[in-house]
Each structure stands twice: as C-alpha cells, then as structure tokens.
Amino acid sequence: MNIEFNVATINDVDEIVDLCNECFFEDTDKDYARDVFLKTKDDENQIYVIGRLNGEAVAHAKITVIPTMFEEMETYAILNHVCVKEKYRRNRVATKLLDYVKDICESKGCNSIKLWSGNQRKAAHACYEDYGFVVFGCKFFEKSID
Numbered sequence: 001m002n003i004e005f006n007v008a009t010i011n012d013v014d015e016i017v018d019l020c021n022e023c024f025f026e027d028t029d030k031d032y033a034r035d036v037f038l039k040t041k042d043d044e045n046q047i048y049v050i051g052r053l054n055g056e057a058v059a060h061a062k063i064t065v066i067p068t069m070f071e072e073m074e075t076y077a078i079l080n081h082v083c084v085k086e087k088y089r090r091n092r093v094a095t096k097l098l099d100y101v102k103d104i105c106e107s108k109g110c111n112s113i114k115l116w117s118g119n120q121r122k123a124a125h126a127c128y129e130d131y132g133f134v135v136f137g138c139k140f141f142e143k144s145i146d
Contacts, residue, residue, distance in 0.1 A: 001093065003058065003097075005097065005100040006050055006052075007049060008037075008049060008050045012013050012048070012057070014030050014033075016050060016057065017030050018047050018057070019057050019058070019085060020060060022086075023085070023086070024081070043115075047065070047104060049061045049062075049063065049097065049101060056085075056108055058082060058085040058093060059096075059097045060096075060097075061083075061097055061101050062081045063105065065077050065105070065108045065110060068139070075108065076114060077110045077112070077114070078113075079122070082097070084097065087135060094124075094131075095130075095131060101113070115128065115133065
C-alpha cells in the first residue's frame with residue numbers, strides 16, 4: 001500500500017476534519033477548523049500530517065512540538081487525533097504514519113513523543129505499544145475554563 005504522507009496545508013483541512021469526524025465520532029465545523037489552521041499555520045511547532053492513498057485522505061496526526069527549558073524534559077512532541085480510515089486499518093498504515101511523524105519530531109530536536117488516546121481505543125493502544133510507546137505512570141487531567 002503506497003501511502004503518501006505530507007505536512008498538511010489549508011487545502012487539506014476539510015478532508016482532515018471529515019476523516020477525524022468519522023474516526024472519532026466528532027462534529028467539528030470546517031469553518032472553525034480552517035480558522036484555527038490559518039491562525040497557527042506559521043507556528044513551526046504546530047504540524048498537521050495527512051496521509052493519502054490514490055488521492056483519498058486515509059490517515060492523520062497532529063503534532064505539537066514543545067520546547068522546554070528543563071533539561072530532563074528537553075524538547076518533546078505530543079500527538080493527538082492520530083487516526084486511520086477504518087477500511088485501511090491493519091495494513092500498517094498507522095506504522096507508516098508514525099514513522100513519518102517520528103522523522104518530523106527528530107528533525108525538530110524532540111527527545112520523546114507522547115500521545116493521548118481515549119480509553120475505548122483498544123486497537124489503537126495495541127498499535128502504539130507495538131510501535132514502542134509505553135504507558136507511563138501518570139494520568140491526564142483536564143479542567144474546563146469558563
């Protein structure tokens with residue numbers, strides 16, 4: 001399966017939203033997504049990746065590179081919205097996507113890649129563990145800001 005991966009442009013946003021809405025059962029508005037993309041497009045640490053097979057968007061990951069002043073943490077990346085269109089899963093598409101993402105992270109000087117994934121995404125978790133990600137003893141906390 002010959003999938004072409006690229007850093008996304010504004011022209012890819014609608015397809016990324018469609019793919020993520022499908023994979024994550026979301027309902028993100030395309031106008032909202034385009035506005036956010038345009039606001040962050042010049043930030044070299046905000047990277048959207050798209051994977052295409054015969055022109056069809058089949059994979060996506062969002063990379064956020066976080067440089068820190070702390071030696072132990074150094075610079076790291078967080079991934080979110082990592083997904084592969086359902087009919088292409090179990091064809092090593094996610095592995096190829098993660099390889100592409102890893103190359104970008106290495107080029108940005110990252111010493112690690114972190115990601116979060118919903119508890120219900122068991123197959124995705126198995127994929128991440130097969131790739132070499134490990135669950136490390138922490139919890140992800142969230143607080144809404146009113």
